[in-house]
Amino acid sequence: MTQRRFPIFLLILAVAGGGIVLMGYWVDLPALVAVRNVLLRWAATLTGVAVLLGILNLLTVHWLKIIQPREGGVYSLVMLIAFVITFLVVAVDTPTGSWSVWIFRYIQLPVETSLLAILAVLLVVAVARLVVRRPDSFTLLFIGTAILFLVAATYLPGFDIPVVRSLRDWIVQVPVVAGARGLLLGIGLGVVATGLRILLGADRPYER
Amino acid sequence: MNLANWLSPPVLGLALLLIYTLLFLFFRYRPIKKSQPSGLLSIRELAPLDQLIKSLGRALESGKGIHLSSGSGGVNGIRGASGLTGLMMLARIARKSAKNDKPPLATSGDGILNALAQDTLYQSYTAAGSRRNFDPSQGQVAGITPFSYAAGAMLAAADQPLKANLLAGHFGPEAALIAEAADRSAQLTIAGSDNLPAQATLLAAADEVLIGEELFAGGAYLQANPAHQASLAAQDALRWLIILLILAGFTLKLLGML
């Protein structure tokens, strides 16, 4: 009996919690607002705990790679050592201390900016592959628009063509914004649908 | 008459939510004629999801796995919906490949999403009668920040023999790195994100892309749950309503009533 009641209890909890937070947007009752604020703070705390959960899982995966020798295990060892050092430094020196900022500035920042820099190269190659994979007018439009945007963003001395810049501005302010709004509206509908399915109990990702 | 006061965002929002709820309940519980196929609404063809279904079959035949990446958006806020959609697709994939030599690999960039992914895999394996094949390490957190997650997902995919990668969740433009790494290993990449810059880069980098809300049709397309199909039908109906509202608003503005 308890096994059958527990999923129903979870469902009631999920629906009630979501409903209270949602209703708080329209109804300004002090009691409702108070409960809503408590739930929001719990959600904020849990999201912080989620970061810890993620870190623990990451450490477990890499630890298993070391003790069950697999290819790439040495990199997992480096990762674990780097984690321990960074954790100790930030715990002692605070997140904005000079040593913590040193690690961020000279290790994390160069690595992440380099990864983003690779994207520039990658996208050039991807354009070549796109032409082979999808040789149609939309691909041509995609490439043409990308080139126009790159060229129109700069002000080459002696080659400043106002028409190009006006065309680019018009494209950004009219079709791009319109298309982005359309896509965002559709995505918004999808988000609302997903949330309401959980609120109505039709989807229960929390249930085992 | 100034209608702007009546059409404030809270009022419009409440109205749309109520309309959606009614539509969903109608499509979910409407009486179905005996001559109609049970519960199946006609959904337009989505090439990326067709490719996914084919890849599942090829993966089973070739003894390779499928990698599903549910992004770094967590389950909170706007970004959570795409991650949850990715989980629903994972449930279907896991059920179909429960008896495969190579189980699916699920990576994410958030602790809660990963816990839900592991649960989803466990449920799917249990439903398929293959609980013994379940391994918690099939669900991994590849990284905590978006870029470290992209790097981790690239490596996680490279570590295992995979047939295809499904990126379904919240990704930024760094998702193109995952698609590129998959292409180097001759793996198919099907991607969908709720982030517009990511969709732009994935259009070039991935083999198949789900644009805009096509990602949210994944659950219905893969027949995860009758509620998904009802939800999709309700979304479609609400979309037409919004189109009419936009046209009406434009007309009223022209007439000076707004």
Added chain:
Amino acid sequence: MSDEDDQVTCAECGFENPLEAERCQNCGADLPAAFAENLLAQVPGQEPFINKARITPAQQVHLRLLGEMLAVEGQALLLGISPRRAGYTTLRIGTSLVLFLVLLFSLLANKPVFTHPSLTSEALEARQLVYALTPGAPVLFVVDYQPGFSGEMTRLGQGVLAHILAQRAYPVFLSTHPTGPAQAEVFITDLGINTGIAYLTPDQYLNLGYLPGGPSGLLSFSQAPQQVMPLTADGNSAWQDPPLQTIQSLSDFSLVLVMTEDPDTARTWIEQAGPQLQGKPLMLLLSAQAEPSLRPYLESGSGQVQGMVSGVSGGVAYQDSAVFTLQSDTSGITWSAYSLGLWVGAILLLLAGLYGVFRLVREQENELSRGDKP
């Protein structure tokens, strides 16, 4: 079917063939029965048996396929690079080298060649918001971008932050990303190097650190900042001293400024924190990729966003127009390198597209010559 152990009779013409024959030596028809016997004989531990059943043509084909598969079983097949993937390595290396050399040359040449951009109307409005700040006015400066985007965001936000500090307002840094606190410290330290002024906390700025919880945390902070974030990133009490003593909600800040590359982050701030502002201005510092998604908030006239500076061009234009000076002003050189990079990128995209067309034509020709349908 075999009448004798070392012969097999053809089902079509009745000719007696040797046992190892796969085709009839008289009429050329397949001899599947004997073939099947031979096949089975290769399986260890299995006694060959005579298959007296009729075998259809389709079954004959399948048997032949099975035989071919068994013949190569155990042999390692050399797999070359798929022709669809070969050739892109050269393009990758070439693109990397060209971009790297061009940018390096531009930085070493040290000449500002490209004309600076002018301020857009929304950036002008943003500048007016900063000019309106009084000395000591608290400004919530949200640093919410990924470290990977530091190159663009630093160039974008440096001028604005320098202007805020020149107005002697009091920036309070906050971030909903775990790396945000360190990012903010690097940001203001680098600005200090460029202006020649050492900015100190808590005298000139405060760093509240990481705000967990995503939209829920953001909403809670907007309603009760002192309760949700009582301490600074380095563990000291945040709200004891002026000018933050009087801050009870988000609307007590003179200006809220959100610096991000992600349109969803900006939307979350606009939609969750916006209603709590109660008329106080909200300004966005956006990466170029996020601008189209968020422009409607500025242009709709709803008052949700009052100013916007976007991209490297926006940052350079803002810096040029403001009254403060930077000791080491590299904006001219980096703008030239950036602009040259854009032009080279455009040319590379064009060449990549042409390369793709070339490969497509070549693949189609290869398929035609093999007799396959394109």
